[in-house]
Amino acid sequence: ETVYAALWEAREGPWENGSWNGTGGGIFKSIDGGKTWKQLTNGLPNDIVQANVALAASAPQTLIAAVATQKAGKLYRSEDGGESWKLATEDDRPGARIGGGDLPLIRIDPQHPNVVYSASVVCWKSTDGGKTWEGWRGAPGGDDYQNVWINPTNSDVILLGSDQGAIVTVNGGASWSSWYNQSTAQLYHVAADNAFPYRLYSGQQESGSVGITSRGPDGAITFRDWRPVAAEEYGYCAPDPLDPDIIFGGKLTRYDRRTNQAQSILPKPFRSDEFRMLRTQPVLFSPLDPHLLFFAANTLWQTSDGGQHWTQISPDLTRKTFELPANIGKYRSQPTAQPRQRGVIYAVAPSPFEKNRIWAGTDDGLIQLTTDGGKNWKDVTPPAITAWQKISVIEGGHFDANTAYAAVNTIRLDDLRPHIYRTNDGGKTWKRKRQRRPRRSAAAWPALRRNRARGLRVVRRWRKLGLAPVKHGGDFRARFDSQGRRHRRSDARARVLGSGQHYGAEAARD
Structure with missing residues (x-):
C-alpha cells in the first residue's frame, strides 16, 4: 500500500538547447495504494526541480533520493520512510547529472541497505549508506549510465544500462561482459563511399563517428571492422567521391584513412551570433560536381579544394523574428525564450539536374531556394509551415528540377504527426502528402x-x-x-x- 513518487517540472523548448525548469517538483508518498498523497518536505529543499528516489528492499524505511534544484543536484537519505531527510554526502560527484541532463538514478542493494549505486556519467558505489563514494564502473563499459538492475537474491549479479548497451557482472564488478555484441548504435545520417567493397559512415550517438565495411575480411562483419573517422557523434559524414580514403565530417573535419590524421576545416574558427551551429550540421557533396563540398551553419558555404578555402554563398537564411510557439507556455517571459535570430540551416539539397539549384531548409521553419549558385535566394516556404517547424530533410526531385520534397519535424512543438510536402513548380506551390490510415493491428x-x-x-x-x-x-x-x-x-x-x-x-x- 505504500508508494513513493517523484515529480519533475521541466520543459523542452521548440529550438535545440532551449529548455526551462520550474520548482514544482518533489517527492510524494501514499500509504493507501495511491488514492491520496502527501508531499515529503522535511529536510529537503523547497525549490525542487527534479527528483529520483530509491527504496531499500531489506529496510523499507530507508530511502535515498537524488534531488536537483536550479543550482545543483544532491543526495539525501531518510531512515523513517521519508518523514525526515538529511544530506547523505558532501561529495558532489554521485549527484551530478547524466550527460543528457537527467538526474542520476539511485539503486540500493536489495540485501544490503548500506550498499548504494548511482548511475551517472560514471557508475558510483557507496558501502556506507551514501556517505563516501568511489568510481565503480566507467569507460570502456559505456558512457552515461542510465540504469542499474541488481539481482534480488544474488547481489553479485548486476546489469548496467548505458548509452552504448548493457553490460553484466556476475562477480560484483570484478569482471564485466561487453556491449560490442549489441547493435545499439544510433546513427543520424548514413553515407557510402565509392570503394569496393563499399564502406558506410555516420555520426554515432554517444560513441563518436564510425566507418564500417560492407563486407568483412573474416567471413563476418565484426566490431573490428568499425573505425572512427573523426566526425562528431551527431554529425554528417561525406566521403570524397574522388578519393574514398578521405572523409569529411561535421563540424567540421577532414579525415585521411591512410594516415589516420584529422584536420579541422571549419570556414570560421569560432562560433558567434553571425556563425551559428548546432549538433547536426549538413556536410555533403554536389551530385553534379565531385569537387564541390557544401557545409551549412546559419549560412551556406562551399569549397572546391577540400576545405582549404571556403566561399560563403548565402546570407543568414533563418527567421529574423517569430511568434513564440504556444508550447513554451508559462516560460514565455523567460529571457532565454525571447524571439531572436537563433536558427540554423538544418537540411541542404543540391539538385541532381542543375548545379546552381540548391534547396535549403532551416530548423526554425523556412525553405529557401537558389537557382544561381547562391547569388540570390528566395523564400519558398509553404504557407502552412510556422515558426520552429523544423525542416528535417529536404530532397530535390530525381526526375524534375522543379520538384522537391520536404519532411517537417514538429516534435518540439508537441505535434507528433508526420508532415511531408511536395512541390512540382520550384516552390511556388506545395502539396502536403496526406496521412495514410492508421496501421491495422x-x-x-x-x-x-x-x-x-x-x-x-x-x-x-x-x-x-x-x-x-x-x-x-x-x-x-x-x-x-x-x-x-x-x-x-x-x-x-x-x-x-x-x-x-x-x-x-x-x-x-x-
Whole structure:
C-alpha cells in the first residue's frame, strides 16, 4: 500500500538547447495504494526541480533520493520512510547529472541497505549508506549510465544500462561482459563511399563517428571492422567521391584513412551570433560536381579544394523574428525564450539536374531556394509551415528540377504527426502528402488476407464465366455477362496488383 513518487517540472523548448525548469517538483508518498498523497518536505529543499528516489528492499524505511534544484543536484537519505531527510554526502560527484541532463538514478542493494549505486556519467558505489563514494564502473563499459538492475537474491549479479548497451557482472564488478555484441548504435545520417567493397559512415550517438565495411575480411562483419573517422557523434559524414580514403565530417573535419590524421576545416574558427551551429550540421557533396563540398551553419558555404578555402554563398537564411510557439507556455517571459535570430540551416539539397539549384531548409521553419549558385535566394516556404517547424530533410526531385520534397519535424512543438510536402513548380506551390490510415493491428491481417484471397477468387471466377470487368472511375465494375444480361446488381471494386489477371479485390453486393 505504500508508494513513493517523484515529480519533475521541466520543459523542452521548440529550438535545440532551449529548455526551462520550474520548482514544482518533489517527492510524494501514499500509504493507501495511491488514492491520496502527501508531499515529503522535511529536510529537503523547497525549490525542487527534479527528483529520483530509491527504496531499500531489506529496510523499507530507508530511502535515498537524488534531488536537483536550479543550482545543483544532491543526495539525501531518510531512515523513517521519508518523514525526515538529511544530506547523505558532501561529495558532489554521485549527484551530478547524466550527460543528457537527467538526474542520476539511485539503486540500493536489495540485501544490503548500506550498499548504494548511482548511475551517472560514471557508475558510483557507496558501502556506507551514501556517505563516501568511489568510481565503480566507467569507460570502456559505456558512457552515461542510465540504469542499474541488481539481482534480488544474488547481489553479485548486476546489469548496467548505458548509452552504448548493457553490460553484466556476475562477480560484483570484478569482471564485466561487453556491449560490442549489441547493435545499439544510433546513427543520424548514413553515407557510402565509392570503394569496393563499399564502406558506410555516420555520426554515432554517444560513441563518436564510425566507418564500417560492407563486407568483412573474416567471413563476418565484426566490431573490428568499425573505425572512427573523426566526425562528431551527431554529425554528417561525406566521403570524397574522388578519393574514398578521405572523409569529411561535421563540424567540421577532414579525415585521411591512410594516415589516420584529422584536420579541422571549419570556414570560421569560432562560433558567434553571425556563425551559428548546432549538433547536426549538413556536410555533403554536389551530385553534379565531385569537387564541390557544401557545409551549412546559419549560412551556406562551399569549397572546391577540400576545405582549404571556403566561399560563403548565402546570407543568414533563418527567421529574423517569430511568434513564440504556444508550447513554451508559462516560460514565455523567460529571457532565454525571447524571439531572436537563433536558427540554423538544418537540411541542404543540391539538385541532381542543375548545379546552381540548391534547396535549403532551416530548423526554425523556412525553405529557401537558389537557382544561381547562391547569388540570390528566395523564400519558398509553404504557407502552412510556422515558426520552429523544423525542416528535417529536404530532397530535390530525381526526375524534375522543379520538384522537391520536404519532411517537417514538429516534435518540439508537441505535434507528433508526420508532415511531408511536395512541390512540382520550384516552390511556388506545395502539396502536403496526406496521412495514410492508421496501421491495422496484427490481429486484423488474417482476415484481410482471407478477404483478399476471396476477392481474387471472385474476379477470376467472373473471368471464367465470361464477365467483363469495366474500368469506371478508378474501380473495376462487372456490369454484364457474356450474354449481355446484367449481373444481379453486383459490383466489385478491384485494385490492379500487376499485369494480366493479377487482381486484388473486395466483392460487394448492393
